Amino acid sequence: MPIAEQTSSSTALDLTWVRSQFPSLAQNVHGRPAVFLDGPGGTQVPQRVIDTIADYLARNNANTHGAYQTSHNTDRIMDDARAATADFLNCDADEIVFGPNMTTLTYAISRALGRELGPGDEVVLTLLDHDANFSPWKALEEKGVVIRAAKFNETDCTLDMRNLAANIGSRTRLVAVGYASNAVGTINNVAEVVRLARQAGALSYIDAVHYAPHGPIDVRALDCDFLVCSTYKFFGPHMGVLYGKREHLKRLRPYKVRPNTDEIPNCWEWGTLNHECIAGIKACVDYWEELGRRAKPEVTTRRAAILAAHEAIHQHERKMIEKMIAGLLAIRGLKLYGISDPRRFENRCATFVVRIEGHTPLELATKLGERGFFTWDGNYYALNLTEQLDVERLGGFLRIGLVHYNTMDEVERMLAALREIVAHLT
Numbered sequence: 001m002p003i004a005e006q007t008s009s010s011t012a013l014d015l016t017w018v019r020s021q022f023p024s025l026a027q028n029v030h031g032r033p034a035v036f037l038d039g040p041g042g043t044q045v046p047q048r049v050i051d052t053i054a055d056y057l058a059r060n061n062a063n064t065h066g067a068y069q070t071s072h073n074t075d076r077i078m079d080d081a082r083a084a085t086a087d088f089l090n091c092d093a094d095e096i097v098f099g100p101n102m103t104t105l106t107y108a109i110s111r112a113l114g115r116e117l118g119p120g121d122e123v124v125l126t127l128l129d130h131d132a133n134f135s136p137w138k139a140l141e142e143k144g145v146v147i148r149a150a151k152f153n154e155t156d157c158t159l160d161m162r163n164l165a166a167n168i169g170s171r172t173r174l175v176a177v178g179y180a181s182n183a184v185g186t187i188n189n190v191a192e193v194v195r196l197a198r199q200a201g202a203l204s205y206i207d208a209v210h211y212a213p214h215g216p217i218d219v220r221a222l223d224c225d226f227l228v229c230s231t232y233k234f235f236g237p238h239m240g241v242l243y244g245k246r247e248h249l250k251r252l253r254p255y256k257v258r259p260n261t262d263e264i265p266n267c268w269e270w271g272t273l274n275h276e277c278i279a280g281i282k283a284c285v286d287y288w289e290e291l292g293r294r295a296k297p298e299v300t301t302r303r304a305a306i307l308a309a310h311e312a313i314h315q316h317e318r319k320m321i322e323k324m325i326a327g328l329l330a331i332r333g334l335k336l337y338g339i340s341d342p343r344r345f346e347n348r349c350a351t352f353v354v355r356i357e358g359h360t361p362l363e364l365a366t367k368l369g370e371r372g373f374f375t376w377d378g379n380y381y382a383l384n385l386t387e388q389l390d391v392e393r394l395g396g397f398l399r400i401g402l403v404h405y406n407t408m409d410e411v412e413r414m415l416a417a418l419r420e421i422v423a424h425l426t
């Protein structure tokens with residue numbers, strides 16, 4: 001089956017090479033090829049990430065800052081991973097904090113910020129966000145902080161920017177917004193959100209977990225104060241990454257044990273970290289870099305290669321979005337939530353949620369799973385969204401998530417499977 005879907009542009013995605021990097025993609029389920037449409041829940045990893053993690057454990061497994069070789073190696077591996085991640089987000093290495101996942105890192109920052117907030121202070125959130133960018137801030141209510149939640153437009157599941165702006169005022173201390181929705185796929189205008197926050201003298205906190213595999217992140221250009229993502233959503237190991245502006249990481253007071261130094265970023269990294277996975281993060285960024293260099297051989301720096309990789313990915317994902325949405329909308333009784341107008345596809349990523357009247361998302365996901373299509377059902381922790389759209393009590397949505405290793409052929413097969421399942425169900 002041909003899978004090379006090169007575009008005519010100079011930044012073509014070599015899909016045959018891409019897929020050859022991910023060993024898990026070659027699996028079968030009940031004799032049919034597995035189709036991984038569960039990227040929003042966690043992506044597959046290239047062989048080099050697996051090898052790097054195994055190699056770390058086989059040869060360098062040690063704690064940090066010891067006076068012997070494997071510990072020195074561990075220090076170097078951590079430094080390399082930090083520098084690579086800094087290139088991924090376009091910041092300095094000491095502004096990168098590693099943690100178990102985005103949720104834990106967000107609680108760390110909310111607790112530290114909470115030390116300086118009290119009655120009269122306000123935090124602005126959105127109802128479109130994953131709960132990990134909601135509950136850690138809502139917990140500040142116990143300090144008397146007022147939480148305001150911006151609405152979204154129910155027709156296309158886009159953020160109501162007017163409502164968001166109206167919620168930001170002189171008492172706002174922080175605005176926390178997602179870069180892209182992990183349910184409906186909407187990409188928010190975070191640059192504008194950061195600008196509104198700054199104008200009000202508030203900090204901005206961007207949850208880029210869902211956006212990271214789909215679009216380039218430039219924290220310098222955004223000028224956000226914090227940005228979080230999770231490497232397991234962009235082809236790396238199960239880890240979280242926080243970017244914080246140096247001035248904030250230095251000024252805020254994290255809760256920590258006494259022997260942990262006051263140096264950033266270490267004062268934010270508690271206990272012994274997952275060294276093998278941090279080694280794997282470097283291998284993940286290496287993958288991005290190679291993807292970019294193959295797409296655009298003339299690039300010179302790692303950052304430029306990462307941007308080239310995104311360019312190639314964007315073109316490929318855009319085509320899959322077009323095909324998937326056209327196909328979904330043609331299925332009788334199917335309701336798609338989120339942006340469906342091709343003129344606005346730049347404001348969405350390749351994540352789709354649907355419902356089919358009379359059938360639960362779990363039924364659909366189960367039938368698809370039996371046929372080798374890995375989708376998801378439920379709320380994916382985008383709880384405010386499913387509650388407001390009144391689908392929480394109905395089992396949420398069926399979510400189909402594409403990333404760059406998916407193919408047009410897989411999109412077609414997924415649509416055919418869905419059509420067949422729906423025909424038998426209805």
Ligand SMILES: Cc1ncc(COP(=O)(O)O)c(C=O)c1O
Pocket residue numbers: 040041100101102103104130132133178180181182207208209210229230239240
């Ligand atoms: C948009 C978004 N934010 C936050 C999270 C939480 O990430 P983590 O599992 O790293 O805590 C997720 C996980 O699905 C997500 O999709």
